[in-house]
Amino acid sequence: MPPAEVLRTLGNKYSAEILEATDEPQSAQGLSEELDIPIATCYRRIDELTEHDLLELHDNILSDDRRRIKVYRRNVDEITVDFSGELSVAVEERSEVTNKLDEAWRTLSES
Numbered sequence: 001m002p003p004a005e006v007l008r009t010l011g012n013k014y015s016a017e018i019l020e021a022t023d024e025p026q027s028a029q030g031l032s033e034e035l036d037i038p039i040a041t042c043y044r045r046i047d048e049l050t051e052h053d054l055l056e057l058h059d060n061i062l063s064d065d066r067r068r069i070k071v072y073r074r075n076v077d078e079i080t081v082d083f084s085g086e087l088s089v090a091v092e093e094r095s096e097v098t099n100k101l102d103e104a105w106r107t108l109s110e111s
Contacts, residue, residue, distance in 0.1 A: 001052055003089035007081065009052050014045050018055070025058040025071035046072055054079075054091070 010016055014037050021031055032042040049055035050072070058073040078092040 003081075003087045006052065006054075006079070006089045006091065007087075009048050009054065010079070012045060012048065014041060015049060018042070018045050018049060019074045019076070022055060022072055022074040025073045027069050027071050029069075031072075049074075 010019075014035065017035050017037075018031055021035060026034070028039065028042050028046055031037065031046075032039045035042075037045070046055060050057065054074065054076055055072050056075045058071050060068050060070055063069050073094075075093055076091050077094050078090075080090040080092075082088045082090070
């Protein structure tokens with residue numbers, strides 16, 4: 001993805017807050033309430049972040065009232081911007097080990 005697009009996406013209001021809050025899987029409703037973001041705006045930011053591979057659909061869980069709820073988790077651990085020469089943005093994705101540990105913990109907590 002071009003560096004300017006990454007910066008544009010991150011520069012949108014609430015994008016950085018959503019990424020920070022999704023270290024653990026969160027629903028759009030949960031993010032909206034936790035971060036005090038209007039729900040429609042929250043869904044738009046989730047779509048943008050997902051489209052740019054900064055956020056991922058983690059799971060489709062069943063709520064207490066038996067509805068399917070999508071939960072999202074950030075797909076990156078670090079983003080570095082370098083302005084010293086030509087603009088560059090380095091995106092460090094979540095490690096496979098981190099993802100596997102998260103999955104193992106989720107499986108154990110559901111048991």
